[in-house]
Amino acid sequence: MIYSEYLLLCIGVPVLLSSFFVRREARRYSVLFLIGMVTCLISGYISGYLHLVTGGTPEETAVYIAPMVEEILKLLPLLFLLSVLRVPPLSLMQCAAALGTGFATFENCCFLLQNGTQSLTYTLIRGLAVGVMHIVSLLLLTMGLSTARRYNALSTSSVIGALSLSVTFHALYNLLVSAPGAPSIIAYTLPLLTALLLYIPFRGMTSGDT
């Protein structure tokens, strides 16, 4: 058993302190990175609670419950940025990348501490797969939200619609990775391939924003 809160303090405090000594863009990245880590911790609490309530196996929790909880919690800071702080679409994409990176970093750290480092290759694969998956799912969500916001169509239906895309993508990854062999290999390559596919519309949105 590990104490995730201590781990959050270990990584989070230096990140938080450094944010006072850096410029605006870097500070925003640091703060959002930290929010991503806190979101990961809270989603761990909620998934753990639901795991106890539903009485399912850890695998069932990872496949069915965790994707929904994690994506809903990742949506909340994005909605705050979009609706309250009125962050423009381009900046929102960058914010999403920072949030996703913080989330993935914390999750990877917890995983490595709990399960140990099996091998450098596995650690690299996990870093590339889970790390990219969280960023990709957040970027998918942000693309939906940015599209809605750009054309003044931010409504409950569009937000939940965009959320469903990221949840389904995340759940597909968790489902495939839960089975050994070919499904796991497909799962590990899925985030990277999607990231490459997303790069084109992402560039389009970026150029359209400037």
Place this chain on the structure above:
Amino acid sequence: MSMETIRNLDNIVQIAVLLTVAAGAFLSLGKSARPMSMAFFALGMTTYLVSDIYWIAHLLLKGGSRLPFTAADMGDFGLFLLLASASKAVFEGDSSRPPFVLTVAVSLFGLSNIALWTAWNGEWIRNLIGGIALGYYYWRVARDLWAAKALSRREWQGLLVLCVVLIGLLIGWFWLTASWRKRVEYGCYVLLFAGIVWFYAKTVLALRSGRSKAAVSLAFATLAWSACTMYMCWDPIYYAADTAFTLTAPLALLALRQEACVA
């Protein structure tokens, strides 16, 4: 032909069509005069595609059993919400209000859908959440059909009678003997698929005559009616309705493209 073969065929057709339609919608984004509706449509098709792949992977790796509400359900309901958003974007700025009786009729139809699903399978969480999403989509479709004047007065009356007869038959089904239940089921299948064919034909006619807004609303209505059929039917009829839904997606893309060029 076994049920598994039918399911696999349906899945293969669905993935191929959805992949093409989603790619086509994303590629049309840049050229579209109404990119918002196209963007929502593209996201909706992508969601449905990912949800479909998820469900196939689930069947292969874990079998058919699952928790009451999963990502596949969320993907399906997300599709309806994104399609509703796409439809709303097409009719943005339209101030015509549908009559109150239409709103009441659609709400009753949506509620009876939820009640029937729950009576059949008992999965009330999924039915309630899905029913709200699909009910909203029904309402959006009805509103846009009205705004586009896609149906004549007689056609609206016919549609109302069809819905009342269907719901009446399906409620009555619970009190019938086994042999009568089969007859009622077949009768309902005929009515449901006749609805799909009718909406599909009207969409094609609207497309050919260049009534782009009517074509969009009719294509979205075909999708709504196919979804209704899917959730009202058992295997293997379910897969036929699913295929009808899939084959309507390219029609919806064509209608949206036509509408975007006209605007």
